[in-house]
Amino acid sequence: MTVTAAEQHINDTGASTTLTITVLDEAARKGTGVVRVTTKVGLFGEEGNNTLVTLSEGSATVPFTCPAARDSTCALGVASISADWRGTVGRGKVYVGEKGLLLLEGKTGTTVPPPNSGGGSPTETGTFSSFVSGQVYLMGSLLEDVPGAFAVSSLPQPMKHFVGFPQNVSAVSLRPNGNLLYVTGGELYQAVQDPFTQGGTGTNYPSSTLGNDTLLATPCTSGSLSRYAVHPTTGEVYYQCGTGREIKNQTTGVTVVPADSLKGYILLKVGANGIKLVTDTFSPNNLMLLDTGNSAKRVDMLSNPDTSYMQRSSLRTRPEGGFHVVYYNRNTEVLQLWSLNSVGVWAGVGDYPSTRMLPTGYALVAEGNFVLDSNRNAYALVVATTGYAVARFTLGAAAATIVYDEKNRPADTGWSQWPPRLYTLVQSSANARLVTGP
Numbered sequence: 001m002t003v004t005a006a007e008q009h010i011n012d013t014g015a016s017t018t019l020t021i022t023v024l025d026e027a028a029r030k031g032t033g034v035v036r037v038t039t040k041v042g043l044f045g046e047e048g049n050n051t052l053v054t055l056s057e058g059s060a061t062v063p064f065t066c067p068a069a070r071d072s073t074c075a076l077g078v079a080s081i082s083a084d085w086r087g088t089v090g091r092g093k094v095y096v097g098e099k100g101l102l103l104l105e106g107k108t109g110t111t112v113p114p115p116n117s118g119g120g121s122p123t124e125t126g127t128f129s130s131f132v133s134g135q136v137y138l139m140g141s142l143l144e145d146v147p148g149a150f151a152v153s154s155l156p157q158p159m160k161h162f163v164g165f166p167q168n169v170s171a172v173s174l175r176p177n178g179n180l181l182y183v184t185g186g187e188l189y190q191a192v193q194d195p196f197t198q199g200g201t202g203t204n205y206p207s208s209t210l211g212n213d214t215l216l217a218t219p220c221t222s223g224s225l226s227r228y229a230v231h232p233t234t235g236e237v238y239y240q241c242g243t244g245r246e247i248k249n250q251t252t253g254v255t256v257v258p259a260d261s262l263k264g265y266i267l268l269k270v271g272a273n274g275i276k277l278v279t280d281t282f283s284p285n286n287l288m289l290l291d292t293g294n295s296a297k298r299v300d301m302l303s304n305p306d307t308s309y310m311q312r313s314s315l316r317t318r319p320e321g322g323f324h325v326v327y328y329n330r331n332t333e334v335l336q337l338w339s340l341n342s343v344g345v346w347a348g349v350g351d352y353p354s355t356r357m358l359p360t361g362y363a364l365v366a367e368g369n370f371v372l373d374s375n376r377n378a379y380a381l382v383v384a385t386t387g388y389a390v391a392r393f394t395l396g397a398a399a400a401t402i403v404y405d406e407k408n409r410p411a412d413t414g415w416s417q418w419p420p421r422l423y424t425l426v427q428s429s430a431n432a433r434l435v436t437g438p
Contacts, residue, residue, distance in 0.1 A: 005093075008375055018176075018177070021060050023090075031058050035084065077099030123410060132178060140432040169182050174435060180435070181237070189214060201417065216237060222242065224241060227240050240266070272320070328370065337350055352395060364381075365429045378392070388406050390405075391403070
């Protein structure tokens, strides 16, 4: 039984996160019925600190918030949540406010909680319909030697899938509520799970995959959709039309950054307080913050940290504002986590194990395209003679951990059987990607 939070840290002024309760019985069957969820700190929305939730497909969700104005115990900095299912109790934590951030970052000796294991067996099959935005997922192929038949799986469970994608997919990201977004044909869609279909005694990939997905309109004054970013609390989509063109709020239709071809802004991320992290077309290493009034503040530097070594793919919003990013010096193989606050100040958070400390036989793919989860663990594709894998780098750890490996694919997987027994493969580093939330 597991209790996980989509965002492990929230502020104490009204921010909320979503708790996911997952239940498997002693025979690894999905739990049914109701779960009683309680806490002594914080609230489950309007349900107070004690509520019942009903399991569907072995899991349930409940909102959690901890406003200090309503509950003085939120000042303690951490809320422990208990979920009771037929006498079996699972527990989770949410860190709250400034004190919670100190606890989470280990400044008082507390270690960062481990990432969610995913629950269940690594050979469990089936599909799922929504995601936890704080976790990292693998988007790969269900085909052996050619791209296509895209599937998204949790790293610990590569035989459980979210499927139903067109042949060409890019810019895949999660919203904070667990919905998945992707771009195909220059259009932005919100994905809806499609079922596999049976073909004789075998399995077929879904057809007409766009039919039930939601097209999110991204009209442009000039040019077409080039990139987008998701607001980490509201889930609103901010998108850009071309290079240096306007940046618009997809939900409201408002232009938040006017077109300016001279400055050539390129949108990277949107922060919790509405700031935009951008670069420009003239100096690829340049980084700037745009406040809500679009005043620009340069935050690039050649000193420590040399921002030319910042891994853009790893950028993740911080709940209290600003961003986290992985710093990887490919010359020295120094691997670190840095934070950039909402006024442009950099701070070192900690060191990851060196990429030299991968298990024997594994090597980083290219220069790494790291991705961060909400617990500040960094993930990257790695390769061995047996195929591709994914490594997790944890702050302060002695070595990286392999959390997914193609070599573990059971021999009896394939398309010639029903029900489906398929394994999400990296297939090639050009077609696979690690997917997470804002």
